[in-house]
Amino acid sequence: MPSHLSGLDLSLARVDPTRGPALYAITTDSDGERTFTYWRKDSAARQMFALADNADVLAAGDKVDVLYFSMISLAILPPEGREIVFDLCVRVRDGGGRVAFDSNYRSALWDSEKAARAVHARAITLVDIGLPTREDELSLTGLDDPVAIDRSWRERGVSEVVVKLGSGGCFANGAIHPVPAPVAPIDTTGAGDAFNAGYLHARVSGRSIKDSATAGHTLAGYVITKRGGIPLPSNDAPYAVLG
Incomplete structure (x- = not known):
């Protein structure tokens, strides 16, 4: 782990004194495609905004260049944690930064598709750079055409959309x-x-x-x-x- 963190500014990183990291096992097939088994119920990430010394982390929101989060970030948080993320998006944008969002959907992490769709729809309205994947958008919105996905996100205020197409590349800027x-x-x-x-x-x-x-x-x-x-x-x- 230290080698992965080398060169990173960790001044805003926090350590949960009572919880550990999540664990997941990956199974790959002959084509390299993977499936996951998760153990995340009591992970530190689920309560990341409940730590006592988080005020300075959140206050730094108006000083960052880019805030990045994903549907997985939102899936593991309780509702009040999601609200903090959404408030942080506003703070970053008000400070002149940009917000990037990947709508990666993992059904096992959500109570229902309906709940995931509602969070997905709200998150899109708070970002500048969208990084959706076609298969996730198909699951959440029924859209399969990258042009339609791009249009859907732009209609909700996202100025830059990159639709990932796997081995087919990506669709961006037309x-x-x-x-x-x-x-x-x-x-x-x-x-x-x-x-x-x-x-x-x-x-x-x-x-x-x-x-x-x-x-x-x-x-x-x-x-x-x-x-x-x-x-x-x-x-x-x-x-x-x-x-």
Whole structure:
């Protein structure tokens, strides 16, 4: 873990003195597609906003460049925790920052599809950069066409939408941006997160949407050729070319 955290500013990270991290097991098939088994009920993340020293973390919202969260972030939180996330979105935007949101839907984490749809619909109204995946949007909204997904998010105020299409690349800014070099996946865990990281890093660094999509695809392509969602640092990692 220390090697993964190297170079990160952890000044706003908090440690729960009574709860531990969540645990999940990943099973992959011959194509690298994965299924998960979760043990998250009593994880520290579920009560992240209940810690006594959170005031300074929340107060920093108007000083950040980008706030990123996902449907999984919202799924594991109690209702009051979700409200804090939504309030934080407003604070970040009021301070001149941008909010990015990935609508990754994991049905096992929600009490019902209806509840997930309601949270999904509200979250979209509070973000600037949308990072939906076509299969998740199909499950939550019935939309399968990337143009329709893009339009749906933009109609609710999202100014920048990137619809992830798996091996088909992504749809952004009115065009399909293909994967630059197809790879043979070993484990697709973390592919979407890696794309988001590469894309957002490039955008924050001033790159165009097209170049940022390439950065996202490049990082995702690297991650899915390794075991696990967060590969150990290695000499073939493409981090140096992402920004």
